[in-house]
Amino acid sequence: MAHEHGSVARREPGLSVGTIARAHGGRVRAEHVLSPEQHQVLRAIERCRTAALGGHLHKCPGCDYEQPRYNSCRNRHCPGCQSLSQLRWLEARRERILDTGYFHVVFTIPEALRALFARERRSMYGLLMEAARRSLLTMAADPKRLGALPAITLVLHTWTRELLYHPHVHAVVSAGGYDLAAQRWVSVRRNGRYLFPVRALAKLVRGVVREAFLQALDAGTLVLPPHEVEPVRRALFETRWHVYAKAPFAGAQQVFAYLGRYTHRVGISNARLMSYDGEAVTFATKDGLSCTLHAVDFLARLLRHTLPRGFHKIRHAGLVSTSHVRSGTLARAQATLGNTTASVRAVETSERASPSTWVEIMLALSGHDPLQCPHCGTPLLVLPLPTGAGPSRLDSS
Secondary structure, three states: OEEEEOOOOOOOOOOOHHHHHHHHHHHHHHHOOOOHHHHHHHHHHHHOOOHHHOEEEEEOOOOOOEEEEEOOOOOOOOOOOHHHHHHHHHHHHHHHOOOOOEEEEEEEOOHHHHHHHHHOHHHHHHHHHHHHHHHHHHHHHOOOOOOOEOEEEEEEEEEOOOOOEEEEEEEEEEOEEEEOOOOEEEEOHHHHOOOOOHHHHHHHHHHHHHHHHHHHHHHOOOOOOHHHHHHHHHHHHOOOOOEEEEEEEOOHHHHHHHHHHHOOOOOOOHHHEEEEOOOEEEEEOOOOOEEEEEHHHHHHHHHOOOOOOOOOOEEEEEOOOHHHHHHOHHHHHHHHHOOOOHHHHHHHHHHOOOOOOHHHHHHHHHOOOOOEOOOOOOEOEEEEEOOOOOOOOOOOO
């Protein structure tokens, strides 16, 4: 069952992927072959913020208010566990933002390669990210293009808004780079409005993927089923690949906010869930549309986007790579731009002071102190709840 709708209904309050997983996780396991990683993700989502993981009872000494707060699973695929990780990650990136424009570049693959990517996820995901990195650095190093070293952050996504399988890499690229020899900043052409020709970038990416793919075939580390040989050959030699370059961000504050939205995004957020009647799940897609799936199919689609264990979906290159940060190259580029502290302060001003504890982070996210009684404002007592105590459901956010 899968239906597209022309309008989006009002969202049911409190609806979460965890609610759906707890009701239909057993059927998903019975009807689908899951990898060990997928089993782990499904179990984590089922248990997230329930009594199964234990927690604390928040009790007010000034009134009758009390509320159990169950622990989160902290799995990186869980829709309910990304906000804290995202903010902590962003805090570590503040110093690396350059006070310049940034471009958003998207690298995609031909449809004929999707089955191969799904089967060889670790190697092919890594290869696509490496191809994107190499193509951007190669183009930037060309004196006819830029002749300098840009700052690049890469993020792998594997889904569409309908949760269909679509591996692609988002790249956030500085609108210029640092000339290591001349120790100066070189801006991109056309007053900062043009990065690189996307067709040339696409050819570079295809070439890198093709070279590594052929080497793997020769070495016997990759074997294709007979029915895939011809479609894959066409995809690597004949099909035109596509790279999309969007308009640049205006500066540090905009790119910082953008990174916050993209880096820790999973296939779907709880906020996109519109309704669930015990069997059918309706969720928002794009342009005011929605999609309805049976809950089992919905969970199966979501689990298809589980990453291999230990795979790094966020990678940095150029000026923001570890080597150039440690060597001081990034700091010299920032000094050349005159923004050693300016851009960092601008972002901090726009995003409030840097939260460090979970209480400060929750305050930054929600605007209220989680350790203060919402009824009378009295500081709450925090009492431990043993694992398994209380109702096994999502009682609090």
